[in-house]
Amino acid sequence: MLDWSHIYASRSSRMGASEIRELLKLLDQPDMISFAGGIPDPALFPTDVFEKAYRELFTSPAGHAALQYSVSEGYAPLREWIAGQMAEIGITCGIENIMITSGSQQALDYLGKLFISPGDTILAGWPTYLGALQAYNAYEPLYDRLEPYSNRSASDYRDAAKANGGAVKFAYALPDFANPTGETMDRTARERVLDLAGELDVAVIEDAAYQSLRYDGEAIPPILALDIERSGGIEQSRTIYCGSFSKTLSPGLRLGWVVAASPVISRLVLIKQASDLNSSTVNQMIMNSVARSAFADQVAKIKTAYQARRDAMLASLEKHMPAGVTWSRPEGGMFIWLRLPEGLDGGALLKRAVAEEKVAFVPGKAFFADGSGANTLRLSFSCSSPEKIETGISRLGKLFASALQPA
Amino acid sequence: MLDWSHIYASRSSRMGASEIRELLKLLDQPDMISFAGGIPDPALFPTDVFEKAYRELFTSPAGHAALQYSVSEGYAPLREWIAGQMAEIGITCGIENIMITSGSQQALDYLGKLFISPGDTILAGWPTYLGALQAYNAYEPLYDRLEPYSNRSASDYRDAAKANGGAVKFAYALPDFANPTGETMDRTARERVLDLAGELDVAVIEDAAYQSLRYDGEAIPPILALDIERSGGIEQSRTIYCGSFSKTLSPGLRLGWVVAASPVISRLVLIKQASDLNSSTVNQMIMNSVARSAFADQVAKIKTAYQARRDAMLASLEKHMPAGVTWSRPEGGMFIWLRLPEGLDGGALLKRAVAEEKVAFVPGKAFFADGSGANTLRLSFSCSSPEKIETGISRLGKLFASALQPA
Structure with missing residues (x-):
């Protein structure tokens, strides 16, 4: 060896x-x-809906395009469908605000790559999603505890990050039925995260992998929806929303999406170009068909x-x-x-x-x-x-x- | 904004x-x-072969597994088929030496992540594959010119890297019909790359995306095959081989593979877990079927x-x-x-x-x-x-x- x-x-x-x-x-x-x-x-x-979608795609002329490379941003009709879904939960955006990823895990990796220099500080829950910690760890951050129910001040977070040789870069939150706790952040806590991120002038990463799966209680607006409400629009928002098809239609196609101000999406597209060119073309075309008919x-x-x-x-x-x-x-x-x-x-x-x-x-x-x-x-x-x-x-x-x- | x-x-x-x-x-x-x-x-x-493969998969009980998460290493039957292909070109390996990637582009990204600290030096051709430069650039390397036809010494490369504040980490080569030049490295040049990498005690990344597409002339063994011949086996080899289905069966499924000593594969599997969990399950199962019937x-x-x-x-x-x-x-x-x-x-x-x-x-x-x-x-x-x-x-x-x- x-x-x-x-x-x-x-x-x-x-x-x-x-x-x-x-x-x-x-x-x-x-x-x-x-x-x-x-x-x-x-x-x-x-599986029956998927079977039909594949059969229709590969017996149509579009079968050739499905097997080809495609743009790093993602398949436009799928992004359009997602924009419609986002509008229903208060996130008004265009397809220029959406990039398709290979599962929301990939979005977390790319956001770590975009934001974290070694020694920077990420604010995250104690506990939080293990996969996010693994994705971020590759970029060598430190972690500080995101406490949306405490009154810990922005300057306290800032000073702690500085003492560790870096700066706070973002707060990572799973507001709905979090992995691993199953807990949901109330509206006050979401507002508090936005207040804190605003005072620190950093981003918020909203991991919404489970958002569609509410069984009772009243839906609370996503952090990005609250941000848009405050700031006047997605281009002025600091929240980056990560969605996924893995908990609803299928994890096996590896498809998720990220919604953000267009300058952030442009940066993420460059990262995707350099890391895997594009998410599977055929999978995006199939998911577009299945989502529209069966979501x-x-x-x-x-x-x-x-x-x-x-x-x-x-x-x-x-x-x-x-x-x-x-x-x-x-x-x-x-x-x-x-x-x-x-x-x-x-x-x-x-x-x-x-x-x-x-x-x-x-x-x-x-x-x-x-x-x-x-x-x-x-x-x-x-x-x-x-x-x-x-x-x-x-x-x-x-x-x-x-x-x-x-x- | x-x-x-x-x-x-x-x-x-x-x-x-x-x-x-x-x-x-x-x-x-x-x-x-x-x-x-x-x-x-x-x-x-x-497209007809793909149509049939999807139809058979989704009308069988395996359709459910195709839509589920799967292991980061990749679908074992596909890795077994690849091991058989590798053996035909002198690369004797087991499935523990193979990880499936989302195109060979992803292998380049992961290898950059695994090896490059900021300021390290990569040896690459002038010119070389642009996508490799983009993948590696995210990890902030410097580049030195890989000159397999010159007599530049290992210590000269080493000193130059040290003067730039880092170390040489690997030589990146596209030995067959390179992107962009179309040129092929002769056996002497491949041996010279191995000599140099051995003297520097660094890795060789062999990008074999076009290897199957030889139209005339005689096939030259892959660098990894020469390395195995010299070193006695893949576990003793320093060469990491990146293959792809994109130029043969389809780029739209985003599937490639990396072949290396098992400790390197284990590290790459950790990187894949943290970055996108696994390449699309359904795509791997389909590619296994299509490759076996139609490659x-x-x-x-x-x-x-x-x-x-x-x-x-x-x-x-x-x-x-x-x-x-x-x-x-x-x-x-x-x-x-x-x-x-x-x-x-x-x-x-x-x-x-x-x-x-x-x-x-x-x-x-x-x-x-x-x-x-x-x-x-x-x-x-x-x-x-x-x-x-x-x-x-x-x-x-x-x-x-x-x-x-x-x-």
């Missing part, structure tokens, strides 16, 4: 394996009940299914969890967040859960930029029937109760 | 628009004869077509170019490289060619990391019939002759 270490870039020391991705491999065991992956239920995918029906269908699973998991937790365990009550999305009594360790419990109970979840620690949160864990209800949820949660309840017994 | 400049990362100053990508927009004019884009002829895509036939078909176009372009150049213009005679690929007499400017001539003659090409300057090469240009013969090639080259000959007249 050659020694490669002296050839690697300094940033490579920040690149670690994802516990979640490694855990996905456990899903292949047929008798495992997995609450681990934050993925949609493949049984709910509208509303598909969202209605999966909301009904996931709502029943969320309800089942909340009921099972109530029934089986020992005293001292608390959890979030999400109004949408795919996740419930558990907090165990201090001293219990999610990672150690996962090993026991998999080996003794054939149940998987994600330990919460990986979602904390500061390495705290050892006593937390994430449960996903999206891929299990209410019956499996009841069985799995009852097994976890038994395990956690035994872990709480004095030795 | 907000002022975003203070939020951008320092690397963003290195991100510029691609003249080639901008030029692709010219292709939409129906009466333009374009020798600009380095793209396959869409009329030659095997050999498709390559044979396009080689026949492109060879005729290359022959037509070489004959037309011979007939129409004024004295003082010279060009390469490629044994494969898509490109012929023209050198005009000193003092002529490819950029200025392009503007006249488009406006006066309705012919497009790519000025050569963008392919030079040092900004030289103003009197060069790239012609692609892949997308034009022999008749259009004759018409277009005769118009260019007329234009260049007039530009050479004393004012």
Whole structure:
């Protein structure tokens, strides 16, 4: 073996394996009940609609264009459809404000590349989406805690970043049914993030991957919609909105989108040109067709299914969890967040859960930029029937109760 | 408008628009004869084979898996097929040595991310593939000229890199029918690159995007095959091979692959996890099916077509170019490289060619990391019939002759 270490870039020391991705491999065991992956239920995918869309495309003259390179901005008809969707949630924009990405994960990577110099500071929740931390880490930032319910001042954030040798570049927020907590930011918290970003004169990255999946409660305007309302238009807005088809129609086509002021989109297009030229042409044409014919029906269908699973998991937790365990009550999305009594360790419990109970979840620690949160864990209800949820949660309840017994 | 400049990362100053990508927009004019884009002829895509593959996939139970997330390494059956192809050209490897990328462009981006710290030096041809320069530029390297036919010593390269505050990280080479020159490195030059990389103890990145498209002459082993021969196996090899389906089956699915020692692949998988999770699942499954059923036939078909176009372009150049213009005679690929007499400017001539003659090409300057090469240009013969090639080259000959007249 050659020694490669002296050839690697300094940033490579920040690149670690994802516990979640490694855990996905456990899903292949047929008798495992997995609450681990934050993925949609493949049984709910509208495969018939996709089959028809591919058949129509490849029996038409457009089949040749579908197999060719295309512009880095993305397929214009798909961007037009997205602009229409955005308008419905208060985000008035044109297609020049939209770039197609290979999943919203790619948008997070590109935004890190665009904004982060080594030593800069990112404001993010404790906990926050692990994939965002991984995407940003390649650009060597530091993290400070975004606390939209505190009164911590902009100058305090600014001074802390400066003391660390950089500047605050953006606040990263998942306002709706966040991964991993399932929690939603109320309007006041969203306004507070905008206030803070305005005082710091930095960007806000709004990760809206789960936004369509609200099961009850009242919809709150996206941060970008509030920004547009304040500032007078998207060109004056500092918020960058990242959307995804992965939780609604399909993650397998790897398609998401980013909405922002056009100078930011122009920069992101340059980054995309240099990194993968364009997202799959055929996938964009197919998604345009499928979204126009089936998006509303598909969202209605999966909301009904996931709502029943969320309800089942909340009921099972109530029934089986020992005293001292608390959890979030999400109004949408795919996740419930558990907090165990201090001293219990999610990672150690996962090993026991998999080996003794054939149940998987994600330990919460990986979602904390500061390495705290050892006593937390994430449960996903999206891929299990209410019956499996009841069985799995009852097994976890038994395990956690035994872990709480004095030795 | 907000002022975003203070939020951008320092690397963003290195991100510029691609003249080639901008030029692709010219292709939409129906009466333009374009020798600009380095793209396959869409009329030659095997749309019927793709239609059948999609129909079979989405009428089978595998349709659900095709729409789901998948592992970052890539779809194992596709990697197995690639391993078989690699073995045929002297690259013995297992699927643990192969990662699927979203086009070989993504491999170049990831390799830049893995290896380049700001101020490091990359060795590359003068000229070289513009997209590679754009991918690497995001990581802020310097460039030194890779001269496989000179006797410049390793210590000379090393000292120059050190004087610039970094170290040499890799040599980047396109050994077969290079973009933009169409030229092929002989075996001695490939061995010399390996010697040099060995003395410097750095990597070699072998960009093999056009390798399947040889029309005449004898195939020369890939640099990675020579490296394996010398070192005893892929795990001891320093060469990283980047392959692509874009020039053979389709660029629209955005699929390529990278072959390397397994520790490098493991690092690239972490980068892929953090940047776009996985390349499109459905596209990988379809490409596996299409490659197994149609790769050999498709390559044979396009080689026949492109060879005729290359022959037509070489004959037309011979007939129409004024004295003082010279060009390469490629044994494969898509490109012929023209050198005009000193003092002529490819950029200025392009503007006249488009406006006066309705012919497009790519000025050569963008392919030079040092900004030289103003009197060069790239012609692609892949997308034009022999008749259009004759018409277009005769118009260019007329234009260049007039530009050479004393004012």
